[in-house]
Amino acid sequence: MRIFKTRAARAITAAVAVGLIATGCASERDSDNESGGAKDTFVFAGAGDPGSLDPALASDGETFRVTRQAFEALLEHEPGGTKLVGGLAETWSSNDAGTVWTFNLRKGVKFHDGEAFNAAAVCANYDHWFNWKGTYQSSAVSYYWQTVMGGFAKNEDPETPEANYKSCTAKDENTAVIEVKKPTANLPGGFSLNALAIHSPKALKEYEKQDATAKGDAITYPKYSQEAGTVAGTGPYKIVKWNKGNKEVTLERFDDYWGEKAKIKNLVFRTIDTEEGRRQALQAGDIDGYDLVAPADVKTLENEGYVVPTRGVFNLFYVGMSQSANPALKKKEVRQAIAQSIDKENLVKTQLPEGGKVADQFMPDTIAGYSKNVTQYPYDPAKAKQLLKKAGAQNLTIEFCYPTEVTRPYMPAPQDLFELMKADLEKSGIKVVPKAMKWAPDYLDATEAGSCALHMLGWTGDFNDGYNFIGTWFAGFDKQWGFRDKKVFDAVNAGSKLGKAEERTAAYQKANEVIMDYLPGVPISSSPPAIAFAKNVNPPKVSPLTQEIFAEASFK
Template identity: 30%
Template sequence: MAKKIGFSLLVSFLLVLSVVPGCVEREEKPEAVQPGTPLDTLVVGTIRGPVELDPARAYDTASGAVITQIFDTLVGYKEGSTELEPRLAERWEVSPDGTQYTFYLRKGVRFHDGTPFNAEAMYFSLKRVLDLNEKPAVVIRDFIKGGSAYTDPENPDYHNPEILGLEVVDEYTLRITTEYPFAPFLSVLTHTVASAVSPAAVRKYGDEFFRNPVGTGPFRFVSWEKGVDVRLEANQEYFRGPPKVKRVIFKVIPEPSVLKIEIQKGTIDITGTMLGLRPEDVKDLKDQPRIKTEEKAALTIAYIGFVTDREPFNDKRVRQAFAYALDYDALINKILAGVGARFVGPIPPNLWGYNPEVPLYERDLEKAAKLLDEAGYPADETGHRFKTTIWYNSDNTTRRDISVLLQSNLKEIGVDLEIKALEWGTYLDYLYGEERKIDTMFIIGWAPDYVDPDNYVYPLLYSGSHPPNGSNNTYYSNPRVDELILEARREPDHAKREQLYKEIVRIVAEDSPWIFLYSTVDVAVTRENVHNFHVYPQHYIDLYPVYKT
């Protein structure tokens, strides 16, 4: 899933004085003063603030990190795992044909504004996603019966609620009907787009709801100063019990090297690679006093995308040549400091559906040059072939370093590479906006919206997922891949689905719409007095169980 949240006031350096209680006869000296943050406050350091705080509009990991704290969904993840558990729904039933989900909702849950959560509120929240039909709507739109027709202005049933598979059965029962049986549908409902929002707050704030978010989650929104911080406070009436800390601050620290310094000083409590910390800095921090680290193979992937319907990248031989030119050893061992795994195809190696029999691309300059010759881009007398451009977001130094590495590698086969950087919000608009603004190459990552191979192949490679309707910003289109994607998402048998995805991996590896860079290994870095902060492979951040001592 590619968004996250805003921030208000800058956190200042705070000193926590630990004083030994005095006794009548003599005065005790205080213990040494240690820098740090208050015990009732969690300060999360991130290089990037949110773009949106409205779950129906936000579609980036930075925004999602904050939204997850403010809002709840019907289904959630068990602490520290990808296993599902009830959240706003106490339980559910699935019809024998796998197309009807009946959710029995928790009673007594209230939004942060005091209004009640019930089936009408959940219906309102899901229908609102379809009414707005912003980028994240793609996560649920095609699964809810009638969702595609409801959001299509060309369809006679456009905005006709009668066709939607959403039904309020009674005050605390909601039924969702899907277009077809789809095994991961419950996982889909863990995504932030399926969050319950306060109908009263939406009506009150209108288009400004994203600056005044109201959910049922463990933390209430306090303030957001864009580019500085987001401040939250504990929801003392949370249905799972109050959080362990009173306040949360997401502090924006655009420079990764400063992020490293602040976790060392204790002016932030939590950071990590999922929040923008560089792999080389993780390596330096592992042996630091008063710091803890935790690693876990993640489901996030990084790739260089080619705009495949524009010259020269409409020829797969050019795309393959660039893939053969890259120095993967330097990428993994130098830029990533070993914190990353090679992969090929659109599915990460630690998720079922990956095809380990498909060979990785390895550096081969002779093969790269030959492919460019065959594609009609021979070198001139000076060895030069052509010039192109790669784009990345300016706050990501890893992507900068990868761009510089590729620039050097391509020069060896006669290609000049210009590197351009954009601010994160602008970069997202360039990649996913209504108007196409990048027609060469770009570096991006993908964190799954739900844990299933479908969430890689459908949004990133299906021809119907071109922006602004989806995230296939390479404009890749292969009729056979489209056919396999649709067949796999409708197939109820797990073993058959797995074989379909392995075939997709084989074809996509050959077509090479991406340079397959790496699958991430996420590393959480916390102060030693921070407990219960877990690394989730799906890039999920949960501060509810976290506490400090």
Template identity: 30%
Template sequence: MRKKPFWTLALAMVFLLSMVLVACNSGGGGIKKDTGTTLIYGRGADAKKLDPIQVTDGESLKVTGMIYDTLVQYKDENTEIQPGLAEKWESSPDGKVWTFHLRKNVKFHDGTPFNADAVVFNFERWMDKNHPQHKGGEFTYYPDMFGGYKGDKDHVIKAVTKVDDYTVKFELNRPIGPFLANLAMPPFAIGSPTAIKKDPEKFNENPVGTGPFKFKEWKKNDTITLEKNPDYWDKGYPKVDKLIFKSIPDNAARFTALKSGDIDIMDGMNPSDVAQVQQDKKLQLFKQQGMNVAYLSFNMKKKPLDNPKVRQAINYAVDKKRIISNFYAGLAEPAVNPYPSFMLGYNKDVKDYEFNLDKAKQLLKEAGFEKGLKLKLYAPQDPRPYLPNGKKVAEFLKEDFKKIGIDVEIVTFEWKTYQEKVKSGEHELALYGWNGDNGDPDNFLYVLLDKNNAREKDASNISYYTSEEVHKLLVEAQSSIDQNKRVELYKKAQEIIKQDAPWVPLVHATVPIAGKAEIKGFFPHPTSTYKLHKVSVEKKN
């Protein structure tokens, strides 16, 4: 008889618990929207550093773009410029003086104020090698986009000065056509001076910006976790409370994680999986415009790749159409020039090297290598947006190169190590690529092929191509604010580059990205730096 009150009490507790659960799940039809949600982004490799000025890789910049803000920014779907931390700006008629008017009442994540002093500090840190906080690694993008560092012959920026607390003036040594486009690039985001001064060496592991998310935790080669900035200046964003970047190196494993619900969105798809996504009602496919190039680089500092006939021969031995068919499922177009045809100044009159093994053999014979030669081909292990499977492409190239007497040894590394090795010039041949940062041809031709960027330890021009004629054309084009003049200069540069053959331009890839059907507000930006703070996820309970 004593058990009856016990069971009665137990049943009452179960009923009470069920009522609590119903109350928690009501008001949304079983769907939990925005508040309390987490967006998990799956990608093929981890970030290198989280100080944006010290990296060039997309994996790092995807993350830093959510922690920091730039003075100006790109629109959601293209590279047109709109306000960022600067609300408005104006320039002198000759393009050599720019004045930016900053947003007020913006704070860094550490609570310190964003103002003109912060902007001046960041630019002085970047441009001056003797600045006390010019530490933590290489500042690669600064010389790439602004002609070197303070004191260098071609350096663009003469001075950055404070006019008042919320006004900054830039004085340039010469005008630069893509100046605003450059400032919108993620590497030129503004970091907290207080946090940088505290420990410039470790700032890349403890990032502090003004962006939509605050840094919380980094588990190397696994996850980077960011949390919502409730005081973000762009009201209404971010749409989710937590953003997690999850590293899953294998494309197939990442796709499985998406289908099982472990991640919400992913890049680095195997192109062969695109049809499966399109047929699955639980998933959706995004296609990113191919503002990129995958290429085979020749290290022209090493023999016999200093011989133009050897480089031209290898160009004739590459079957781009079969590469696209076998490894891109048709989601790419053959690359003729270093940047895609929809961009300013593309030269449609430049003719590509046809796939012709006999012509390749003849050129090798003329170069003195009738009996063949041996070369090492570096290939990345990790997928890139422009190169979904570098090792497979390398194996494909090896077979055709063998037919013309070139014996290739394939060497692979994980992405971080791979970048360090090719940017230090260790390779002979290297499969590499570039995703455009700002929609301007300067960002391809000057960054990747100008002599100023053939640096010994941290080259962006990994072919070490040093044409004086091309250099003059690129600097003149960069320094002009006349778009018609820039077009003609870029067209001429492309003709010379094609003849000199520092690369084999392979493909411009359309990048497939897959997400759950519940993903809303995602736009696959052509720069590959996505505004994930505008994405919402409808979570099913």
């Protein structure tokens, strides 16, 4: 029996991925000080809009930065770190096989709608996700459920993975037992995902009255997830307004929160989709902080007295290839040619912050499982042309999708990165057809569905295990990549079944070598993203997982 204990008094929580943002209007900000009182609104700007107010329907950091403030999972990560600690569960344990997980829950916790949190609420959530039907079973909608727990009570698509979730039992009011069919490296880390945060059972009943729908690659999300009023979590803030016209989400302190109350009453996230726009808004005093600082702006802001902490390296930027979108990519020589056409060194040197690194596999070198023995694909346009000729693809034309209205921790300026890579590919004789798409939900849905032959994406780790990187993409058939290769799938899954850390690390190293020999896509870089705050702000602890909790923030 393995037992895990949390710190005795946990004030705040965190959960996964990275972020979104917003800002208050001038009248709100002016009212903070009109009588000489303390400011009661904190405004933070990010790079893109959220896709949903229900984190279970999301897979992107823009959404999770907002929902993380309002929803809590069974487990969390310690503020500023990657160590798992208790969230809504004070302590947790598993059987030796890792298939039965017991959670001893916090007492006296309330949901935003006044409902009481208990073991029955935990099981209501897990059973709600397990019984999703229709469009909810799309990997674009239920990505994290499928990643951690597999499929559903009744899969409607043969491509949907087999369900690994077995049951949830409320052993008593404060003890929940979750059982899975097979051990997986995604647990216990998966229990910390904001996508698996716990909602009020009363809210769940309202959710179940509405459906998500799909037309082609376009997903229409249920109404409750697109406007404030129905969703209800247990976090230090509750969501009270989503003004899509002004690209703002407003949250208000939850005074019945079980832990330490938020230090600032109102929290506003505003989307400002350019690096320059975010910097100028901070310098003008219109916002109190922003994420994804342009590399060239870090020193400038520091010299002006702003607080600009840099997170640790815990991400990967890559060019994905969808073999289903363009059959030419089924030929290994074509994939190799694309890899050897991209000048990664130049991208890192000109586009990433100080500390950025060239990637040669699908995890950063800060993760256990990184291998020093993977196949290398150095920049070599002449070799790329030879490979294309060998494949009979000298006249290759390929669509390359890239996102707009967004900046990501691994991808500071998407269009600039795209233009450089487009020029690189054209030097090798590849004709590139650009396709720009709005980040959320268009680009995310299209890439998840495998509609883009080439696309730019990345990953910030959800928790500290190598499988959270390579298992995210290559544990089985994934529409984003559109390939089937048993050798790759078996190598990736081998590590997920091992209990000892050193055995898992060795298995992940071998898997990285197999992946890079097959070459499903091109890993480009890893980088340490910076986040900036106004001079009068005591910022929250910055997280390598980009899981900042804004209830920790205060004004000086």
